[in-house]
Amino acid sequence: MSAQVLMVQGCTSDAGKSALVTALCRWVHRRGLRVAPFKPQNMALNSAVTADGGEIGRAQAVQAQACGIEPRVDFNPVLLKPNSDTGAQVIVHGHAVANMDARGYHDYKRLAFDAVMASHERLIATYDAVIVEGAGSPAEINLRDRDIANMGYAEAVDCPVILIADIDRGGVFAHLVGTLALLSESERGRVAGFVINRFRGDLALLQPGLDWLERETGKPVLGVVPYLHGLHLEAEDALPREYAHKPDAMLRIAVPALPRISNHTDFDALRAHPLVDLRIVGPGETPPPCDLIILPGSKSTRADLAWLCEQGWDVAITRHLRYGGKVIGICGGLQMLGRAVHDPTGIEGEPGSSEGLGWLDLETTLEPHKQLHRVRGKLSFADARVRGYEIHCGVSRGAALENPFARLDDGRPDGARSADGQVIGSYLHGLFDDAEALAALLEWAGLRDAATVDVHALREASIDRLADAVEQHLDIGMLERLLGMTVCVP
Structure with missing residues (x-):
C-alpha cells in the first residue's frame, strides 16, 4: 500500500511552509504512523549532511527530526545552491552534478524531475504518509513551464494541496485569492483549503474576512495559526527576522x-x-x-x-x-x-x-x-x-x-x-x-x-509547540481525511 501524500504550498517565500510541514510531520508521527518529509526542489545555502552521505536542505533535516528519523537524500532530491545572482550549483540525490545558469537549469529540469519522481516512489513505498513542501509560490508565471517544485509535482502525483499565507506581511486575502486565480482549473481543484499563518490579535475581528474568503473561493479555511515567538528552528535560507534584546549579555x-x-x-x-x-x-x-x-x-x-x-x-x-x-x-x-x-x-x-x-x-x-x-x-x-x-x-x-x-x-x-x-x-x-x-x-x-544551551532540546520543544498549534488551531478532521487516517491514536 502506497503512502498518503499531502503537499503544503505558499503564496510567497517565507510564508511558513517549512514550519507547517515540520508541524504536520510531528503531528502524524505522534499518531504512530511512519511519516517522511519531502521537498522536490529546494534553493538554499543552509544544508545538511545526510545519514547516506549526501547533502540536502537543512529544513528537511529538521523535518526528519520531527518524524523521528535520520535525514536522507530522498527527502530533498534536488538542491540548488546559488553562487551568483544568475547561477547555482545543482545537487541531485545529495551530490553536485554541475554549476548552471537559470537557462541551463530550465533545460535540465526534465532530468531533475526524473530524480524527483524516483525519490517520490521510494518514499511512498516505505512510509505511511509523506508531507511535501513546495518552493516559493505556485503562481510564478515565468516558472510554470516544466515546474517540478509546486503544482507540476502535485499534478504528476495527484495529491491534495494546502495553501498557506503569512498575515503578518499584510494583504493575506489578496495573496490567497490572487494565487488561486493564477492557477489552472485542475490545480485550483486540488487546493483542499487555506491556512493563515502568524496571526496576532483578536480572531473574532478576522472572522468576517475568513467567511468572505470561503464564500469567494469555495475553499475552506483549515485554520489560523498564531504568531509563535521564540521558536528555535533552523532556517531554510533567510537570515533571522528577529533579534532578542539581551540586557544581561556578557x-x-x-x-x-x-x-x-x-x-x-x-x-x-x-x-x-x-x-x-x-x-x-x-x-x-x-x-x-x-x-x-x-x-x-x-x-x-x-x-x-x-x-x-x-x-x-x-x-x-x-x-x-x-x-x-x-x-x-x-x-x-x-x-x-x-x-x-x-x-x-x-x-x-x-x-x-x-x-x-x-x-x-x-x-x-x-x-x-x-x-x-x-x-x-x-x-x-x-x-x-x-x-x-x-x-x-x-x-x-x-x-x-x-x-x-x-x-x-x-x-x-x-x-x-x-x-x-x-x-x-x-x-x-x-x-x-x-x-x-x-x-x-x-x-x-x-x-x-556560563551555562550551556542544548540546541537539540530547544529544537525538539519548538517542533512540539508547532505540532501543538496544529492540534489546537487547524481542522484536525479535515487533515485526517486528507491523509486517509482511518485509525487515530490518541
Whole structure:
C-alpha cells in the first residue's frame, strides 16, 4: 500500500511552509504512523549532511527530526545552491552534478524531475504518509513551464494541496485569492483549503474576512495559526527576522552578512544563549565593537572575501585583534583567514586566485570533489568533545594545520589555530551545537562558567509547540481525511 501524500504550498517565500510541514510531520508521527518529509526542489545555502552521505536542505533535516528519523537524500532530491545572482550549483540525490545558469537549469529540469519522481516512489513505498513542501509560490508565471517544485509535482502525483499565507506581511486575502486565480482549473481543484499563518490579535475581528474568503473561493479555511515567538528552528535560507534584546549579555559577537553566506544555522546555539549578544552585520554597517568576530561559511568564498574587504572588515579585524579580540572562521571563513584562496577551474566563479586575510599560515585550493562528512572529535585546546559536519570543496594546506582546531575520531586533524591563540578556523559546521564544545569555545572567547544551551532540546520543544498549534488551531478532521487516517491514536 502506497503512502498518503499531502503537499503544503505558499503564496510567497517565507510564508511558513517549512514550519507547517515540520508541524504536520510531528503531528502524524505522534499518531504512530511512519511519516517522511519531502521537498522536490529546494534553493538554499543552509544544508545538511545526510545519514547516506549526501547533502540536502537543512529544513528537511529538521523535518526528519520531527518524524523521528535520520535525514536522507530522498527527502530533498534536488538542491540548488546559488553562487551568483544568475547561477547555482545543482545537487541531485545529495551530490553536485554541475554549476548552471537559470537557462541551463530550465533545460535540465526534465532530468531533475526524473530524480524527483524516483525519490517520490521510494518514499511512498516505505512510509505511511509523506508531507511535501513546495518552493516559493505556485503562481510564478515565468516558472510554470516544466515546474517540478509546486503544482507540476502535485499534478504528476495527484495529491491534495494546502495553501498557506503569512498575515503578518499584510494583504493575506489578496495573496490567497490572487494565487488561486493564477492557477489552472485542475490545480485550483486540488487546493483542499487555506491556512493563515502568524496571526496576532483578536480572531473574532478576522472572522468576517475568513467567511468572505470561503464564500469567494469555495475553499475552506483549515485554520489560523498564531504568531509563535521564540521558536528555535533552523532556517531554510533567510537570515533571522528577529533579534532578542539581551540586557544581561556578557559576550558580544559580530558576524558579517556575506552576500553568499551559507549555513548561518551554525550560530543558532549562540543566538539562543542568554549571555551572548550575536549581531549579523549587513552591508554598509560599521563592524561594532565586540569580543568575538565569526567569519561564516560561504558559497562563493573569493567573491565574499572581496566584499568583506570592500566593507572594511579586513581593517576592522586587524584592529579587533590588536586590542585582544578573538576570531573564528568556519569553512569558507577559515579559507578567508589564510594567505590565499585558489579556484583554478572556476568551481565557484571565474577561475583565479585571491589574497586572503593572512591570519593563518595556510592556502586553500578549491577542488571538484566536495567533502561531505558527519564527524565527531575532540578540541585540541580543551577537554571537550565536538561534533559537526563538513560541506566544502576546498583543500587547505600549510603550517597552520600542524596546530589544529580539533582532532577527529577518524584520525584526521581539523582546522587551525594561530600561534597566539587569538584566531582559530574549522571546517566543521554545527561546532557550537555540542554542549561541551560550546562551553569550551565561549570560555576561549572570554565567557567563563556560563551555562550551556542544548540546541537539540530547544529544537525538539519548538517542533512540539508547532505540532501543538496544529492540534489546537487547524481542522484536525479535515487533515485526517486528507491523509486517509482511518485509525487515530490518541
